[in-house]
Amino acid sequence: MLVDSHCHLIYPDFQKDIKDVLHRAKEAGVECMLTICARLSEFDSILDFVRTYDQLYGTVGVHPHDVKDYPELSTLDLKERVQKSSKIVGLGECGLDYYYEGYNAPLQKRILATHIEAGKKLDLPLIIHSREGEHDMIKLFDETDVSNNRTGKSPGVIHCFSGTKEFAYKALDRGFYISVSGIATFKKSDDLRAILKEIPLENLLVETDAPYLAPVPQRGKRNEPAFVVHTAKALAELKGISFKKVEQVTTQNFYKLFDKIPA
Ligand code: NI
Numbered sequence: 023m024l025v026d027s028h029c030h031l032i033y034p035d036f037q038k039d040i041k042d043v044l045h046r047a048k049e050a051g052v053e054c055m056l057t058i059c060a061r062l063s064e065f066d067s068i069l070d071f072v073r074t075y076d077q078l079y080g081t082v083g084v085h086p087h088d089v090k091d092y093p094e095l096s097t098l099d100l101k102e103r104v105q106k107s108s109k110i111v112g113l114g115e116c117g118l119d120y121y122y123e124g125y126n127a128p129l130q131k132r133i134l135a136t137h138i139e140a141g142k143k144l145d146l147p148l149i150i151h152s153r154e155g156e157h158d159m160i161k162l163f164d165e166t167d168v169s170n171n172r173t174g175k176s177p178g179v180i181h182c183f184s185g186t187k188e189f190a191y192k193a194l195d196r197g198f199y200i201s202v203s204g205i206a207t208f209k210k211s212d213d214l215r216a217i218l219k220e221i222p223l224e225n226l227l228v229e230t231d232a233p234y235l236a237p238v239p240q241r242g243k244r245n246e247p248a249f250v251v252h253t254a255k256a257l258a259e260l261k262g263i264s265f266k267k268v269e270q271v272t273t274q275n276f277y278k279l280f281d282k283i284p285a
Contacts, residue, residue: 023269024050024052024053025054025055025272026056026228026232026247027181027228027280028056028149028181028229028230029056029057029245030058031043031078032057032067032071044078046246047247048077051251054276054283056080056111056280057072058114059080059083060087060088062095065082068081081113081115082103083100085117086118086130087119089126089130092133097139101144108282113148114148114178114181115149115151116148117134118130118158119152120154121154127155134162135162138162138177141171141177141178145172146172147176147179148171149179150179152183152185152189156185156186160192163193176198177196177197179198179279181203182201182229183201190221199226200218200221201226201228201229202218202227202228203231204245204253206237206253207241208238223268223272226271227272228257228268228272230250230253232245237249
């Protein structure tokens with residue numbers, strides 16, 4: 023059985039056919055999905071979804087693109103929402119994204135630090151989004167001592183990894199998992215594949231980031247959890263191991279990280 027460690031099922035893209043989407047996931051062997059929160063305004067829908075569908079779990083957090091709408095975000099804001107359901111099992115997605123002009127680095131760092139602090143207080147893993155700001159990210163990880171956020175447990179996952187090799191290893195050194203998305207199947211992703219090839223399977227998760235980033239051979243379509251199979255297959259090929267092995271180990275990693283989910 024596979025899991026989709028990161029998708030956005032509450033988005034309007036799935037409004038018409040969520041039941042079919044979940045059915046296709048099941049047929050494809052995807053037993054569990056984590057539907058991710060990018061803004062607090064999404065949280066009530068996430069709560070609704072995880073209460074409606076057994077196989078769904080959720081998170082709460084503010085994406086770096088949306089920090090301007092939540093400049094006062096506190097650990098209490100996150101805690102109150104986590105406490106609404108035992109199926110809210112992680113914090114994020116949160117992080118740093120310096121890709122688009124006009125980003126507010128100090129605010130992004132402050133909001134990320136709030137998630138890190140909440141992770142420590144609530145013993146929850148972080149779902150980290152990272153684009154461009156790798157140096158600041160590692161600096162903040164160390165300033166906040168994120169490696170020790172959860173005694174003896176991983177602090178979280180670098181989702182949809184597409185960064186540098188240096189960043190990957192610095193994140194691994196600090197106990198993070200690295201999550202492989204459909205980007206790893208794209209033609210132009212040779213550099214990414216070279217990095218992923220070297221990272222032990224024990225440190226990897228798989229995800230779709232649906233509705234975005236559909237993997238080859240579905241590229242260009244709306245992405246959905248069933249398609250995580252293509253990413254897992256590509257990973258097996260890349261590492262020269264069986265699909266079964268990828269399935270088994272990445273799923274085990276997922277339950278180890280998101281330890282509030284009964285495995
Ligand atoms: Ni996402």
